[in-house]
Amino acid sequence: MIRVGLTGGMGAGKSTVAATFVERGAYLIDADKIAREVVAAGTPGLAALVEAFGDDILDPAGELNRPGLAAKAFVDDESRATLNRITHPLIGARTTELLDAAPGDAIVVQDTPLLVEGHMAPFFHSVIVVDADVEMRVHRLVNSRGLDEADARARIAAQATEEQRRAVADAWLVNHGTHDDLAQQATDLWTQRLVPYELNVRRGIVAEPVAELVAADPDPAVLGTRLTNRLWALAGERATAVEVIGAATGIRAVTALQITARDEAAATELPDLLRAGGFPADGDGAYASADPGRPARVTVVA
The missing domain is CATH 3.30.460.10 (Beta Polymerase, domain 2)
Incomplete structure (x- = not known):
């Protein structure tokens, strides 16, 4: 088994790469999905958030109102630390459960938006970054996700820089073309590098370097x-x-x-x-x- 960290800025196309890997047999662990699961209605995580920030962070259906939580949790360092103290152990425990359940021959792809910011790169066998030009990413966020342009730019600016991502990346996928172009890059990477890598690790075999890679x-x-x-x-x-x-x-x-x-x-x-x-x-x-x-x-x- 190998663990692959998949990351990239908002609007870069990470979900396309993740879906392409899953189609080819990847065992996907989605950090954003886990973050939602551990604070879903009826969970101890949501109860802890309500105790810390008040029941007005809930919507009428009893689900977490994320904008309402953000308005309280990101006002200062102490509030942010409280949020992290509640959610991070829950996310870590659930991630460990999913890793333990992975097959012995799996290529585990961990879709982790804050991989660089969280200094997690050294703990993966390989780190893959999906990148796209900032203007292209802003366009996608505004037109596909409905974000306000100023909000989209602010969110992108708050994430890791291209230089920081390049410093930890083992593979760099550029999404300046079509959906199919990016999917083909991901397929080539899967076939030429990740599949042989996992097999080599499982069998204890040293790789024969591939010059193009x-x-x-x-x-x-x-x-x-x-x-x-x-x-x-x-x-x-x-x-x-x-x-x-x-x-x-x-x-x-x-x-x-x-x-x-x-x-x-x-x-x-x-x-x-x-x-x-x-x-x-x-x-x-x-x-x-x-x-x-x-x-x-x-x-x-x-």
């Missing part, structure tokens, strides 16, 4: 940082250092990294964690990427 890296300059962050997420307290010891400079060049294990006991725990995280043993005493679009080799020293 490597060349399309959204931001090669930060690949080392991206990989370092992923390895820290896998190793956790078992490591005292994770560093790049050889940067990739060509299409098929491999980024070399080194993990310094806390001690011998920690070093013995790392192989299973690395394999599950997308870095199986390479047969030469090191570990290498199972992702055909991201060549990397990892050594562990104690």
